Amino acid sequence: MAARNLVVAQSGGPTCVINSSLQGVVEAARCFENIGTVYGAVHGIEGVLTEDLLDLSAQDPQEISLLRYTPVAGSIGTCRYKLKEWQTEDFDRVIEVFKAHNVGYFLYNGGNDSMDTANKIAEMAKVRGLDLTAVGVPKTIDNDVGDSEFKLVDHTPGYGSVAKYWMHTVQYANQENKGSCPADPVLVMQAMGRKIGFIPAAARLADPNREMPLLIYMAESPCSLEQLHEQVNAKLRECGRCVVVISEGFNVGSLGELKDSFGHTTFSSSQMTVAQKVVNYLNEKGLCVKGNARGNVPGTDQRHSMAYASVTDLDEAFALGQKACALAAAGESGFMSTILRNPGPIYDVRYDKVPLSVVANSERTFPKDWITADGCDVTDEFVAYAKPLVGHEMLTLPMIDGRQRLTQFAPIYAEKVLDAYVPQAARKE
Amino acid sequence: MAARNLVVAQSGGPTCVINSSLQGVVEAARCFENIGTVYGAVHGIEGVLTEDLLDLSAQDPQEISLLRYTPVAGSIGTCRYKLKEWQTEDFDRVIEVFKAHNVGYFLYNGGNDSMDTANKIAEMAKVRGLDLTAVGVPKTIDNDVGDSEFKLVDHTPGYGSVAKYWMHTVQYANQENKGSCPADPVLVMQAMGRKIGFIPAAARLADPNREMPLLIYMAESPCSLEQLHEQVNAKLRECGRCVVVISEGFNVGSLGELKDSFGHTTFSSSQMTVAQKVVNYLNEKGLCVKGNARGNVPGTDQRHSMAYASVTDLDEAFALGQKACALAAAGESGFMSTILRNPGPIYDVRYDKVPLSVVANSERTFPKDWITADGCDVTDEFVAYAKPLVGHEMLTLPMIDGRQRLTQFAPIYAEKVLDAYVPQAARKE
Numbered sequence: 001m002a003a004r005n006l007v008v009a010q011s012g013g014p015t016c017v018i019n020s021s022l023q024g025v026v027e028a029a030r031c032f033e034n035i036g037t038v039y040g041a042v043h044g045i046e047g048v049l050t051e052d053l054l055d056l057s058a059q060d061p062q063e064i065s066l067l068r069y070t071p072v073a074g075s076i077g078t079c080r081y082k083l084k085e086w087q088t089e090d091f092d093r094v095i096e097v098f099k100a101h102n103v104g105y106f107l108y109n110g111g112n113d114s115m116d117t118a119n120k121i122a123e124m125a126k127v128r129g130l131d132l133t134a135v136g137v138p139k140t141i142d143n144d145v146g147d148s149e150f151k152l153v154d155h156t157p158g159y160g161s162v163a164k165y166w167m168h169t170v171q172y173a174n175q176e177n178k179g180s181c182p183a184d185p186v187l188v189m190q191a192m193g194r195k196i197g198f199i200p201a202a203a204r205l206a207d208p209n210r211e212m213p214l215l216i217y218m219a220e221s222p223c224s225l226e227q228l229h230e231q232v233n234a235k236l237r238e239c240g241r242c243v244v245v246i247s248e249g250f251n252v253g254s255l256g257e258l259k260d261s262f263g264h265t266t267f268s269s270s271q272m273t274v275a276q277k278v279v280n281y282l283n284e285k286g287l288c289v290k291g292n293a294r295g296n297v298p299g300t301d302q303r304h305s306m307a308y309a310s311v312t313d314l315d316e317a318f319a320l321g322q323k324a325c326a327l328a329a330a331g332e333s334g335f336m337s338t339i340l341r342n343p344g345p346i347y348d349v350r351y352d353k354v355p356l357s358v359v360a361n362s363e364r365t366f367p368k369d370w371i372t373a374d375g376c377d378v379t380d381e382f383v384a385y386a387k388p389l390v391g392h393e394m395l396t397l398p399m400i401d402g403r404q405r406l407t408q409f410a411p412i413y414a415e416k417v418l419d420a421y422v423p424q425a426a427r428k429e
Numbered sequence: 430m431a432a433r434n435l436v437v438a439q440s441g442g443p444t445c446v447i448n449s450s451l452q453g454v455v456e457a458a459r460c461f462e463n464i465g466t467v468y469g470a471v472h473g474i475e476g477v478l479t480e481d482l483l484d485l486s487a488q489d490p491q492e493i494s495l496l497r498y499t500p501v502a503g504s505i506g507t508c509r510y511k512l513k514e515w516q517t518e519d520f521d522r523v524i525e526v527f528k529a530h531n532v533g534y535f536l537y538n539g540g541n542d543s544m545d546t547a548n549k550i551a552e553m554a555k556v557r558g559l560d561l562t563a564v565g566v567p568k569t570i571d572n573d574v575g576d577s578e579f580k581l582v583d584h585t586p587g588y589g590s591v592a593k594y595w596m597h598t599v600q601y602a603n604q605e606n607k608g609s610c611p612a613d614p615v616l617v618m619q620a621m622g623r624k625i626g627f628i629p630a631a632a633r634l635a636d637p638n639r640e641m642p643l644l645i646y647m648a649e650s651p652c653s654l655e656q657l658h659e660q661v662n663a664k665l666r667e668c669g670r671c672v673v674v675i676s677e678g679f680n681v682g683s684l685g686e687l688k689d690s691f692g693h694t695t696f697s698s699s700q701m702t703v704a705q706k707v708v709n710y711l712n713e714k715g716l717c718v719k720g721n722a723r724g725n726v727p728g729t730d731q732r733h734s735m736a737y738a739s740v741t742d743l744d745e746a747f748a749l750g751q752k753a754c755a756l757a758a759a760g761e762s763g764f765m766s767t768i769l770r771n772p773g774p775i776y777d778v779r780y781d782k783v784p785l786s787v788v789a790n791s792e793r794t795f796p797k798d799w800i801t802a803d804g805c806d807v808t809d810e811f812v813a814y815a816k817p818l819v820g821h822e823m824l825t826l827p828m829i830d831g832r833q834r835l836t837q838f839a840p841i842y843a844e845k846v847l848d849a850y851v852p853q854a855a856r857k858e
Contacts, residue, residue, distance in 0.1 A: 079609075171832065171833055176733050179439075258721050298725060298727050301730065
């Protein structure tokens with residue numbers, strides 16, 4: 001069987017471990033005789049449309065290894081471009097580019113929207129009788145891919161690392177708050193997760209025995225701003241200080257939000273943050289002790305702060321990249337590689353496959369019974385679920401000449417043989 | 430000579446290395462026969478006034494060692510309480526407490542205001558003929574202690590670590606911005622440093638060869654918001670994306686600031702952040718490419734993100750704690766331990782002493798000729814100065830059972846033998 005080439009692309013918000021999956025794909029591809037050159041589409045599916053294909057097989061293997069320590073998607077880039085319908089010229093173009101570069105395998109790393117795109121490409125290939133295997137690789141810090149019973153995916157790569165970030169950050173913030181509480185008795189920290197509360201919930205990993213004055217508000221929390229104010233003052237009466245972790249999706253009314261190209265609210269570009277609304281509300285309504293509330297909005301830091309990346313998460317992301325590559329090599333089109341937890345008290349996982357069509361049409365919610373009755377905490381069941389994901393050790397990052405050594409790809413691209421093309425959704429009307 | 434006891438206290442905003450100085454003091458004190466028990470005043474000078482003295486000599490030595498990995502001041506706490514006049518009852522109380530606990534040495538770790546407090550206590554002891562040696566230990570992430578010629582202090586402990594934080598963070602942010610630029614072409618990040626630009630300037634360490642589309646605005650930058658908007662759009666025309674690091678003290682007009690007990694503006698408690706003002710301005714006036722500006726406000730994260738602590742900074746903070754203890758043991762009252770850079774191309778330092786009265790009345794400014802003519806960058810001279818401070822390696826943090834192992838002091842306190850006392854400035858009017 002003649003070798004066909006493989007295109008791998010990344011989509012959506014980046015994570016600390018997205019490049020670990022990429023490393024898994026590139027290194028696994030070397031093991032399969034029916035996979036030829038591995039190309040990285042620059043900026044996701046847009047790079048396919050514009051024929052911007054970075055030759056990953058031609059890169060120095062050391063640079064591929066360094067992907068483990070290189071956060072987010074600066075290496076080949078992600079996109080937020082969605083192929084809306086699958087009978088359009090965008091899809092014709094994908095086929096044209098794949099044919100021109102003898103591409104037989106397409107791997108798409110992303111969240112729900114990306115699995116939908118990968119699924120459409122797999123379906124299109126089937127309908128048109130093309131020899132193209134499309135496989136998904138799961139990724140999202142939000143942990144919102146899959147179903148609520150964790151049968152499709154136990155957790156998504158990227159989540160363990162952002163959970164570890166919050167574990168460390170809340171440990172430090174508690175030190176800060178304890179140390180400087182006469183001046184700043186309330187520290188409010190804003191976590192990502194516009195609809196689903198797995199990220200702010202991870203703050204509880206910093207304090208599984210509930211020894212800190214810590215309040216956690218998720219997008220799903222049934223509390224109002226008034227109740228939050230009461231709960232903060234109750235904590236201040238009890239401890240004299242308080243750490244609040246709040247989701248960017250907690251309902252505080254209008255923030256002057258803007259939309260991204262998927263039509264999702266971009267909290268990071270809004271005219272006001274949730275943390276700021278909460279800080280202002282607390283300072284206006286008043287604290288029951290001296291001093292002010294203050295706020296931190298780490299934003300993208302939480303998904304690219306590589307020193308806090310979970311080694312377990314990195315290893316699993318790598319394995320899911322490998323698995324997806326193996327599925328592709330075996331012609332298993334229309335599947336996503338997945339990670340499932342084996343039963344039993346000791347954390348243990350297995351890698352499997354799940355149909356893209358099922359994943360793309362599923363929605364995960366945060367289990368309601370993992371939120372405490374007062375709405376400002378999560379239960380021990382959540383801690384038992386999330387704790388193994390942060391691992392047991394720190395990652396040691398390579399430094400050279402006073403800076404971190406990140407992957408540096410050589411600019412070796414597939415030769416452009418087709419006419420230039422502007423993606424449909426990127427065209428000016 | 431009979432041994433006298435030592436009180437060490439911390440004041441002002443915490444740093445990643447403040448406890449490394451504390452470790453230096455406690456471990457050095459064991460070497461001097463004329464120093465007895467080392468007490469940590471809980472929450473700075475307030476802990477002296479309220480007779481809250483934690484017995485550090487009685488702690489498990491392993492917990493003292495773990496101070497190296499324990500950020501900020503949660504161990505014994507800091508304060509923002511300023512002894513305003515030195516002939517008041519607060520000062521009488523300090524003497525009373527020191528006499529009651531046979532305290533012959535007082536070490537104060539902090540910034541300019543704290544050096545002023547330490548100096549007043551040294552002067553008071555002299556005037557009243559007391560056998561009390563007061564010594565300062567420098568500390569501030571702002572690097573604003575000393576004079577502008579760097580003759581009093583080359584740099585302050587805490588600065589090297591926040592500089593390393595920004596070096597890593599801007600490396601990652603550049604990856605993030607490069608990877609996701611079609612959606613989020615501008616990433617604005619807010620750095621601390623209300624008056625002096627050393628912290629935002631450290632962003633340049635991420636990119637000493639100026640390969641990134643990076644703009645840096647300090648409190649001292651001669652640019653207006655309009656000019657910033659023009660410079661961002663110029664960078665977008667050139668590169669399609671842009672990373673902006675901006676000081677919390679950059680002048681964008683009113684933010685609805687609140688004041689702390691020193692009368693300083695607390696940017697962290699204001700009704701709006703500088704980064705938010707800039708993001709809103711850019712999104713309102715418009716970018717010359719598709720997409721929005723977004724913002725990160727890491728706030729206290731930058732001074733307690735322990736994984737990015739500079740090993741060089743930790744070692745120097747430790748040595749300055751040791752040196753201050755040695756100065757105290759030698760009866761050198763009225764001095765601060767200091768770090769000075771030896772001439773020559775290779776980074777090399779020595780530890781010395783400098784009079785507190787000179788430090789307390791000095792003011793460091795950011796060298797004007799280290800700011801570039803366009804106002805949105807710093808020069809290679811700054812890079813040469815700051816680069817050695819971040820060191821060459823990552824700190825490995827001890828983890829136990831999925832969390833970081835921080836110092837846990839046993840609650841062993843000096844017995845309270847005096848009547849209770851409420852610090853003057855803490856009293857309700």
